[in-house]
Amino acid sequence: MPARCTLIVAVACFALPSAARAADPLHTRIDKHIDTGFGDLKKHAAPRAGDEEFLRRVYLDLTGTTPATAELYRFLADSAGDKRTKLIDELLAGPGYARRMAWHFDVMLMERRPDSKVPRPAWEAYLRTAFADNKPYNALVREVLASDGSDPKVRAAAKFLLDRDLEPHLVTRDIARVFLGRNVQCAQCHDHPTISDYKQADYYGIQAYLSRSFLFPNAQAPTAVIAEKAEGDVTFMSVFDKNKTLNSTRPRMPGGKPADEPKVEKGKEYKVAPAANVKPEPAYSRRARLADAVTGADNPAFARNAVNRVWALMMGRGLVHPLDMDHGDNPPSHPELLDELAAAFVSHGYDLKWLVREIALSDAYQRSSETPAGLDDPPAEKYLVAVLKPLTPEQFAYAVMQATGHTDAERAALSKLGPKATEEALDARLAARLAPFRNVLGRGGEAGADTFSSTLDQTLFLKYGGAVRGLLPPRAGNLADRLGKITNPDAAADELFAAVLARRPTADERKDVADALRGTKDRQTTINELVWALVASAEFRFNH
Incomplete structure (x- = not known):
């Protein structure tokens, strides 16, 4: 396999590895690529994460929340050598996986833009069903790009296009960024001034798939659908061209060949001709070719971008970083690994759950986030130490509800309803409690570990906001209620730290809890503040 593949490559670039290499599970091959260049990796990398660190990490990554105390103690008591593998499989088979992936892909696809034409509940239900069914990723993307919104049963899939009002430049830019890993926005008016891979013709090649499409009856209608004309070509001119040459292009993917288009007999351009209050339907649809062009085997950027984004989801940063800057001057940190991930993903039918499982099983994923002595400031792109990942608003909300015992209390209350x-x-x-967390913690998109900073609004939200504070007072079965019934300070500290941070307290932390409880005149208020202090801590805010 070549050392690296450029973005303009033949399908053969994703050829499967040799039979000997392919015989190893993908997680084993992942570690071989990560280990390359270090010789004795034990001298350079952090050790395997302890059970407590691993448990919290894998719960957050695969279910979007933290483990209950019973799950923590059950896992710690298990002495089986394969207990991590069993846990990963258990979490992937549970309902939390579909919820977590729906959250992630909602943000990836829609970037927290306001809802306009497709209601959020329908969109989230669509995504959850797709991940619960383990729909192949290429099939999911084809639906997202092919749906015109006219069929109520699958209208939700059209949210990507409809809620962008089918604005040509916005849709072109986001298709390239989200599905191909190429931020070609600067190629709208000219070839990119600093990235030779990003050409103006590539930008308009993508736009040509949608240049004939429009919202019917109009862009303002909340029930608008996508319609298409039978004629019209994109034209473009570089602002740097002194001759003002007008160029045009047929639909094509970056680096690919222009699409072959049939000649339509004059007078037969439409299956449904344009008329007042009639949605036109051309005999030949450029938009209908978009989904296959993006996801097709002859467009290797699609699989390459997909695995890079899943890698970033699990590992905290992409092999190509930033995720939408995949070009020759920004090579992957591990080129052969990216090629191998893409090839394996394609050969396994674009199975996202399988890919997530293989990454989770790797030593690279299960490494500790604590930098070992003698390893000063290890570069994040080497994956020698687990990258700290800020919790998303959804993860934080569900983790807070789990930590404070609200989830347990709700489950107990529901148990009285029998089959319901x-x-x-x-x-x-x-989920009904998600809105305030999204509104405050989700502003400005998703922060990575290298860009995370807490705003004043977020600080005030955590310190005084009812969304968090309202979960602290005792309620039958929640954490404050349980702690109030524990008289032994050490046992109270154990329960507090297990519930909130999914770990056992240190000796100093036990002493701090005991001192706080002994010196208080209002024990319940002190308990509430202890819970809040851990929930608001930096340790809680990150997946580590």
Whole structure:
């Protein structure tokens, strides 16, 4: 396999590895690539994460929340050598996986833009069903790009296009960024001034798939659908061209060949001709070719971008970083690994759950986030130490509800309803509390570990906001209620730290809790403040 693949490559660039290499599980091959160049990796990398660190990490990554105390103690007591593998499989098979992936891909695809034409509940239900069914990623993207919104049963899939009002430049830019890993915005008016891979013709090649499409009956209608004309070509001119040459292009993917288009007999351009209050339907649809062009095997950038984004989801940063700057002057940190991930992903039918599982099983994923002595400021792109990942607003909300015992209390309350006490019913109750967390913590998009900073609004939200503070007072079965019934300070510290931070307290932390409880005149208020202090801590805010 070549050392690296450029973005303009033949399909053969994703050829499968040799039979000997392919015989190893993907997680084993991942570690071989990460280890390359270090010789004795034990001298350079952090050791394997302890059970407590691993448990919290894998719960947050695969379910979007933290483990309950019972799950923590059960895992710590298990002496089986394969308990981590069993846990990963258990979490991937549970309902939390679909919820977590729906959250992630919602933000990836829609970037927290306001809802306009497709209601959020329908969109989230669509995504959850897709991940619960483990729909292949290429099939999911084809639906997202091919749906015109006219069929109520699958209208939600059209949210990507409809909620961008099908604005040509916005849609062109976001298709390239989100699905191809190429931020070509600067190629709208000219070839990119600093990135030779990003050409103006590539930008308009993508736009040509949608240049004939429009919203019917108009862009303002909340029930608008996508319609298409039978004629019209994109033209473009470089602002740096003194001759003002007008160029045009047929639809094509960056670096690919222009699409072959049939000649339509004059007078037969439409299946449904344009007319007043009639949605036109051309005999030949450019937009209908977009989904296959993006996800097709002859467009290797699609699989390459997909695995890079899943890698970043699990590992805290992409092999190509930033995620939408995949070009020859910004090579991957591990080129052969990216090629191998893409090839394996394609050969396994674009199976996202399988890919997530293989990454989670790797030593690279299970490494500790604590920098070992003698390893000063290790570069994040080497994955010698687990990258700290700020919790998303959704993760933070569900983790707070789990930590404070609100989730347990809601589950206990639901149990009185008999057959209606399902995990879906519990999740519906928890999801109702997401809005304030999204509104405050989700502003400005998703922060990575290298860009995370807490705003004043977020600090005030955590310190005084009712969304967090309202979960602290005792309620039957929640954490404050449980702690109030524990008289032994050491036992109280154990329960507090297990519930909030998914770990056992240190000796100093036990002493701090005991001192706080002994010196208080209002024990319940002190308990509430202890819970809040851990929930608001930097340790809680990050997945580590």
